[in-house]
Every structure is written in structure tokens, then in C-alpha cells.
Amino acid sequence: MALLDRRLLLVTGKGGTGKTSIAAALGVLAARQGKRVLIAEVAGERLSSLFRHRPVGHHETVVEERISLQAIDPIEAAHDFLRSQVGGPVHRVIFQNRLFNLTMTAAPGLREVCTVDRFRDLSQEDRGRKHPTYDLVIVDAPATGHAMAMLRSPATYSGIARGGPIKKRADELSALVADPARTGVVLCALPEETPVNETLETAEALRGLGVDLGLVVLNRTRGTLLGDDEAERIGALAPGAVDEASDGDLAVRVAGPVLVEHRRARREDAQRERLAAGLRPGVALTALERRDDEVTREDLGELADALAEAAA
Ligand SMILES: Nc1ncnc2c1ncn2[C@@H]1O[C@H](COP(=O)(O)OP(=O)(O)OP(=O)(O)O)[C@@H](O)[C@H]1O
Ligand SMILES: [Mg+2]
Known part of the structure; x- marks a missing residue:
């Protein structure tokens, strides 16, 4: 129906x-x-x-x-x-x-x-x-x-x-x-x-x-802005970016928030997948940005x- x-x-x-x-x-x-x-x-x-x-x-x-x-x-x-x-x-x-x-x-x-x-x-x-x-x-x-x-x-x-x-x-x-x-x-x-x-x-x-x-x-x-491979490359360019986002050199300061955001988006994806998997088949699920x-x-x-x- x-x-x-x-x-x-x-x-x-x-x-x-x-x-x-x-x-x-x-x-x-x-x-x-x-x-x-x-x-x-x-x-x-x-x-x-x-x-x-x-x-x-x-x-x-x-x-x-x-x-x-x-x-x-x-x-x-x-x-x-x-x-x-x-x-x-x-x-x-x-x-x-x-x-x-x-x-x-x-x-x-x-x-x-x-x-x-x-x-x-x-x-x-x-x-x-x-x-x-x-x-x-x-x-x-x-x-x-x-x-x-x-x-x-x-x-x-x-x-x-x-x-x-x-x-x-x-x-x-x-x-x-x-x-x-x-x-x-x-x-x-x-x-x-x-x-x-x-x-x-x-x-x-x-x-x-x-x-x-x-x-x-x-x-x-x-949504995620980056692919996992891109996030990995950024992470490699600016080691420690996520943990030391507020200080460090320019690359670290720029990369930090991007990587934090990427991780958050990935956590959200995981929750969405968990929700989809936990609902009974046939229950409609949709996302709003x-x-x-x-x-x-x-x-x-x-x-x-x-x-x-x-x-x-
Ligand atoms: N997709 C969205 N993006 C950004 N803000 C949103 C979105 N959906 C709702 N909001 C905002 O979140 C707040 C709560 O939304 P809403 O009032 O629709 O929720 P509610 O579940 O009815 O809340 P309550 O339990 O207080 O009745 C509002 O300020 C609304 O404008
Ligand atoms: Mg309401």
C-alpha cells in the first residue's frame, strides 16, 4: 500500500x-x-x-x-x-x-x-x-x-x-x-x-x-566529501592531523577538519547500514540530508x- x-x-x-x-x-x-x-x-x-x-x-x-x-x-x-x-x-x-x-x-x-x-x-x-x-x-x-x-x-x-x-x-x-x-x-x-x-x-x-x-x-x-583512498592520502600528507587539528603546520590545520568530517560521515554510513540491516524486509527507508x-x-x-x- x-x-x-x-x-x-x-x-x-x-x-x-x-x-x-x-x-x-x-x-x-x-x-x-x-x-x-x-x-x-x-x-x-x-x-x-x-x-x-x-x-x-x-x-x-x-x-x-x-x-x-x-x-x-x-x-x-x-x-x-x-x-x-x-x-x-x-x-x-x-x-x-x-x-x-x-x-x-x-x-x-x-x-x-x-x-x-x-x-x-x-x-x-x-x-x-x-x-x-x-x-x-x-x-x-x-x-x-x-x-x-x-x-x-x-x-x-x-x-x-x-x-x-x-x-x-x-x-x-x-x-x-x-x-x-x-x-x-x-x-x-x-x-x-x-x-x-x-x-x-x-x-x-x-x-x-x-x-x-x-x-x-x-x-x-x-554525505561524505571524500573517498576513503583520498582521505588516506590526505592523512599521509598531514600525519597527526586528526589529533592535533588546532595547532601544527598549515597542512595539518587544513587536513584536520576534513578528516574529522570524513570519519564522522563514515560513522553515519555505518549507522545507516545498521538501520537498513535491522529493519524487516519490505520496510521503506529513506534519508534526508x-x-x-x-x-x-x-x-x-x-x-x-x-x-x-x-x-x-
Ligand atoms: N534535514 C534537516 N536539516 C536541518 N535542520 C533540520 C532538518 N530537519 C529538521 N531540522 C530542524 O531541526 C529542528 C527540529 O525539527 P522538527 O521540529 O521538525 O523536529 P521534531 O521531531 O518535530 O521536534 P520536537 O520533538 O521538538 O517536536 C527544527 O529547528 C528544524 O528546522
Ligand atoms: Mg515537533
Whole structure:
């Protein structure tokens, strides 16, 4: 199943790995293909500034042709969920008695399941006349641990609930997240030892949950400038360059940083190979180059180009 042909994509990974930038670039790519896209950010507002828009809050807001944004507030999502499940009067009582906050803190995974329910609502094929329908919902999800808790929550609730509407809804949500034709995860990683380890662990955890890993993006890679033989020649011309980069003669001062950079690039290559080898066959992996500056709206087109092949 092509990545962008699903209805729901969750973009996650360790903090700062590029989740927001990649979610936005995938949105731009899908919109270019003619899809109506909603990019939803869970507890954050960087997405709207990336699209040069004022904070959009809880409202689905069109920011560009075929691209809408929304910031999902888990508490707000929980209100809606409980309102729809237990009905107006009971819901009002819960609020009046401040039971709500207690329920939210005491019931593990409730926030998460309500947030997943919001994803379900947004990604429905027909949302009726009152709400816009999207071809694709991309979630700029929280970092891995929290995102995994979200993906796990429907099955947990389905196990707890004995029957009735909540059980039925939890089962629906479980089916949604575990259906590769509808839901996929995009994992963002960096070419370093620990992030690669964590990415491989998350890939296995997703497999355990039966959730499809649609794409792994290795972000901020830097290519090698030199071949190994060239690096060796430079090393021979300026012995000790790497260890004594700051002093020594001119050749050493010039060669030092070049060789340090070369070694770093080689270490990154090794991490990339380790990642590729550790992922199950069939899981798409692509790299995004490190850019000199922060990612802005102008860069999203280029990022989209770079992701296009892997997303096809
Ligand atoms: N390929 C890249 N090259 C250079 N800078 C990048 C690249 N990708 C992302 N960045 C920058 O790195 C920072 C973090 O990126 P981003 O906000 O997309 O990550 P995130 O995973 O969403 O972070 P957070 O965990 O804080 O939500 C931003 O300043 C962004 O502009
Ligand atoms: Mg982010």
C-alpha cells in the first residue's frame, strides 16, 4: 500500500528528529498529488508557524490549497469523546463534579484513546455535511513513547470494557490502527547510535502491536566529501592531523577538519547500514540530508521531492 494512499499516518520518533518538518513535507507532497490533507499536531503549535499561519488551535483551518491544520488538544478530544459516549446530561454531571479531571488522571490511557478517537473522526471517509472530508490525515505525533501509548490504548480499552458502546468503539479503533490499508506509521531517526537503536526497537514494538511501519526517515544525514583512498592520502600528507587539528603546520590545520568530517560521515554510513540491516524486509527507508538552516516553508517542497520516491 503506497504510503500516502492510506487515510491516517502517524509521524513519530525521538524528540527533535524532524517529526514536524517531515509531517509537513508529507502533507505538501500529498496535496501536490491532489489529495485533501489535514495535518494534525498533538499538543504543539510549530506546525502552524512552519506554514506561516497564526496558531490554529482546535479548529480545522485551511492554510493552503488542499492543506488544513489542526492542533489536537487531548483534553478537548476527551470531552468530545465522553460527550458522544455517555451523552449530554451525564457528561455535564461529570464536569460539574470535577470528576472529569480525576477520570482523566486516574484512568490510564484514557487521554490517548480519546486522541485516537479524534484521529478516527478526522480520517473517516465521509464526515457528513458539517465537516470537511480529507483524503489523508497526517498526525505530527508526540515522541515515540507517548505515540506508542496512543497506539496501544484502543486494545487496552477493548480489553477492559466488558461490552457496550465504549468496547465497540475501542474495537473499531483497534481495527483502524492495525489496518495497513488505512493506517501507517512514519518513524524519524538520526544517523547516530542511540537513535538508531531506538528506531529498531520501536519498529519491533510496532510489529508486536500489528501496526504497519510505512516508512523510516533517516534525517539530517551528511554525505561524505571524500573517498576513503583520498582521505588516506590526505592523512599521509598531514600525519597527526586528526589529533592535533588546532595547532601544527598549515597542512595539518587544513587536513584536520576534513578528516574529522570524513570519519564522522563514515560513522553515519555505518549507522545507516545498521538501520537498513535491522529493519524487516519490505520496510521503506529513506534519508534526508542535513540542511544548513532551519526548515522553513520554502524548504518543504524540496523535502517533499526527497520523500516522493519512498512515499510512492
Ligand atoms: N534535514 C534537516 N536539516 C536541518 N535542520 C533540520 C532538518 N530537519 C529538521 N531540522 C530542524 O531541526 C529542528 C527540529 O525539527 P522538527 O521540529 O521538525 O523536529 P521534531 O521531531 O518535530 O521536534 P520536537 O520533538 O521538538 O517536536 C527544527 O529547528 C528544524 O528546522
Ligand atoms: Mg515537533
